[in-house]
Each structure stands twice: as C-alpha cells, then as structure tokens.
Amino acid sequence: MRSQRGWFLLFLLVEVVVALFATFGGADFDPLTGLLVLAAAGGWTLVTIRAQREQENELVRVRQIAELAQQAVVRPLPPRLGGVSLAVHTRSANDQSLVGGDLHDALVAPSGVRVIVGDAKGKGMEAAHLSAVVLAAFRRHAAAAPDLVTLAGALDAELFPHLGEEDFVTVLLAEFAPGEVRLVNCGHPAPLRIGHRLEALEPPEPSPPLGLGPDPRMRRAGLGLSQRLLLYTDGLSEARDADGVEFPLDHHVRHALAAPGLDHALPNLLDLLDEHAGDLRDDLTLVLAQPVPVPDPAERVPGPAPGDLGVTVLPADSGNERP
Structure with missing residues (x-):
C-alpha cells in the first residue's frame, strides 16, 4: 500500500x-x-x-x-502428555520470517516423557533445515534410546553430515519421571525450576552444542507436583532493553511463572519480557512443564533406579544437589 x-x-x-x-x-x-x-x-x-x-x-x-512448512516441522504439543502438563509459546523476531532455527518437540518413552528444545545457529531457511534434521532424528531415536546421553549422541551423528564449517545446534533434553527430571544440556541455556524459589538447573559440566563435539553428562533434579520447569531458547535470556541490559531471571519471573494454570503463567512472563525488551531481536521458544498425578497406576512407567546411574537424587529445592 x-x-x-x-x-x-x-x-x-x-x-x-x-x-x-x-x-x-x-x-x-x-x-x-x-x-x-x-x-x-x-x-x-x-x-x-x-x-x-x-x-x-x-x-x-x-x-x-x-x-x-514450519508447522509441519515444529508440531504443536498437546496440553498434557503422559504425566506432564505442557504450555508452549513460540514467536519470531521478524513477523515476515516464520521459518527460523528454534525447535521443540515431546513424546512418551518407556522411561518417561521426553522433551527437546533447541536453537540452530543463524536464521531463515538454513537454520530451519538444521532444526528439521534434529527434530527428525529426535522423533526416530527418542523413544528407543536407553538414556538422554545416548540420545544426544544419536542426534549429533545424524546432524553432522548437514553442517557447514561454523554450524551448530544447541539442545536441551529433558526426561520427566515420577518425582524428578533428568536433563542433558548441549550448549543450551539452563532450564528454570519454579518452586519456592527460582533455580537454574545448570549441567554438571558444560558441553559444546551438537556439531561441535558434544560430551554431555546427565543431571537429575527433584521435581514435585507443585513445581514447574521452564525450557527456553536464548530469545528470553539474551533479550536486552534500550541500555543493553539482559532480561533478569529473578523473583519477578518466578512470580509470573507461579500463576495458577500454565496457560496464565506464560502470558505473564511475556508481559515482563515485552516491558523489558520491547521488540524481539531473536526467535523465542518457551516450554513450561509441570508434573500431574496419574490416577491409573498402570500408566506410571518407573524410570531406572537412582543407583543404576551412579547419581544421587536430592529433594526438590535442595541447594546441595549433586549430578
């Protein structure tokens, strides 16, 4: 016009x-x-x-x-999957660019509900192609992989032939089982556990992203029915205001994400983000998850015993958690 x-x-x-x-x-x-x-x-x-x-x-x-094409690659998630309630929000930094590098998906595996959130380097069709490769590999391997570390290796192996010299994809894998969440992080922002306080669940050791020789270790953290877990891309953590200050992940975020109902929590967070940063300069993906009771015991699929992996599971909100 x-x-x-x-x-x-x-x-x-x-x-x-x-x-x-x-x-x-x-x-x-x-x-x-x-x-x-x-x-x-x-x-x-x-x-x-x-x-x-x-x-x-x-x-x-x-x-x-x-x-x-984007809808075919990144499928909408149901509000409940297995024993986990889910809320998802995605937003492009550019209204004219619907195809980007953010990715997410979830499915039910024998050991629990598995979720992936990731971010391919770059923007546009090249980043979307890498995202599509990772999502396709996740859908092929996530149900059968014995653990998340093995799954991360399978994703990296399938992605490698498609990478340019400087390409990579950050990925966070989460597995929800009764009373806990298991995490494998390949160069991605740490998820936030929302309870009496807000905690970033950092990996035991940093790992490079997919495509750059990832070598992740799994972390196990308590996650009760009254707690939530936010998985997100760096469009949230690296959003800056006019003075260049990054979006603070503080008690205001905890209060927003603790709102009754997941469908109210994410809009509250987005209001805070818009107030801080205004126009987005990067794509944004948010996945908010909360365990829910499973009435039928037959639907509860127990995960491996804590001793099987040589790790310690501590109560939720513990400040002395060990990998």
Missing part, C-alpha cells in the same frame, strides 16, 4: 510539472508533447503498480508456504 501511494505521488508530480510548463512555457510549450508525457507517465505508473501487486501477492504465497 505504501509503494502504491509513492507511485501515485510521483505521477501527481509529473502532472504538476506538465501544468507548470503549460502555464509558464508560453509559445514554446507544445500541448501535444505535454499530453504525451502525461500519458506515458500514467501508463508507466499503472504498469509499475500492477507489477508491485503481483510481487506482493507472490510474497504472501511464499509466506503461506513457509508457515505450512
């Missing part, structure tokens, strides 16, 4: 120029020449407007195709 106004103004300017020549040109002004100039300018304007409309229509079609 703005472009059409521009061409109309240009056409109007040509008319004004012709009128001025007609008024002040005196005997030297040829009215036929003025009419030809005016007709040529009008015809050129109409052709340009039509071409502009065709281009805009083509962009709309491309946008629709991109939206369908």
Whole structure:
C-alpha cells in the first residue's frame, strides 16, 4: 500500500510539472508533447503498480508456504502428555520470517516423557533445515534410546553430515519421571525450576552444542507436583532493553511463572519480557512443564533406579544437589 501511494505521488508530480510548463512555457510549450508525457507517465505508473501487486501477492504465497512448512516441522504439543502438563509459546523476531532455527518437540518413552528444545545457529531457511534434521532424528531415536546421553549422541551423528564449517545446534533434553527430571544440556541455556524459589538447573559440566563435539553428562533434579520447569531458547535470556541490559531471571519471573494454570503463567512472563525488551531481536521458544498425578497406576512407567546411574537424587529445592 505504501509503494502504491509513492507511485501515485510521483505521477501527481509529473502532472504538476506538465501544468507548470503549460502555464509558464508560453509559445514554446507544445500541448501535444505535454499530453504525451502525461500519458506515458500514467501508463508507466499503472504498469509499475500492477507489477508491485503481483510481487506482493507472490510474497504472501511464499509466506503461506513457509508457515505450512514450519508447522509441519515444529508440531504443536498437546496440553498434557503422559504425566506432564505442557504450555508452549513460540514467536519470531521478524513477523515476515516464520521459518527460523528454534525447535521443540515431546513424546512418551518407556522411561518417561521426553522433551527437546533447541536453537540452530543463524536464521531463515538454513537454520530451519538444521532444526528439521534434529527434530527428525529426535522423533526416530527418542523413544528407543536407553538414556538422554545416548540420545544426544544419536542426534549429533545424524546432524553432522548437514553442517557447514561454523554450524551448530544447541539442545536441551529433558526426561520427566515420577518425582524428578533428568536433563542433558548441549550448549543450551539452563532450564528454570519454579518452586519456592527460582533455580537454574545448570549441567554438571558444560558441553559444546551438537556439531561441535558434544560430551554431555546427565543431571537429575527433584521435581514435585507443585513445581514447574521452564525450557527456553536464548530469545528470553539474551533479550536486552534500550541500555543493553539482559532480561533478569529473578523473583519477578518466578512470580509470573507461579500463576495458577500454565496457560496464565506464560502470558505473564511475556508481559515482563515485552516491558523489558520491547521488540524481539531473536526467535523465542518457551516450554513450561509441570508434573500431574496419574490416577491409573498402570500408566506410571518407573524410570531406572537412582543407583543404576551412579547419581544421587536430592529433594526438590535442595541447594546441595549433586549430578
């Protein structure tokens, strides 16, 4: 619409120029020449407007195709999966760019509900391609992989042939079992446990992202029915205000995410984010999860015993948790 106004103004300017020549040109002004100039300018304007409309229509079609492709790659999650309630929010930094590098998915495995959240380096179709590869690998291997470390290795192996020299994908894998969550982090922001306080569940040791030789270790953390876990991409943690200050993950965030109902908690968090940063400069994915009671004991699938992995499970909100 703005472009059409521009061409109309240009056409109007040509008319004004012709009128001025007609008024002040005196005997030297040829009215036929003025009419030809005016007709040529009008015809050129109409052709340009039509071409502009065709281009805009083509962009709309491309946008629709991109939206369908993104929906096919990143599937919407149900509000409940197994013994876990879920709420998801995704947002693009650019309304015109629906295809990006953020990814998420979840499924039920024999050892519990498994969730993936990740972020491919870059933007646009190249990042979307890497995201699609990781998601496809997750859907192939997540149900059968014996543990999350093995799953991370399978994702890295399938991603490797598709990587350029500087490509990588950060990934956080979570497995929800009764009373706890198991985490494997490959270069991704640490998830937040929301309870009496807000805690970042950092990995036992840092690991590079997929594509850069990941070597993660699993962390186990208590997660009760009254607690929640937020998995997110760096569009949240690296959102900056006008002074360059990053979005603080503080008690305000804890209060927002503790709202009754997951469907109210994420909007509260987004209000805080918008107040701090305004326009997003990066894609954003939020997955908020909370364990729920499973009435039928037959639906409860126990995970491996704590001693099987040589780790200690401490109560939720413990400040002395060990990997």
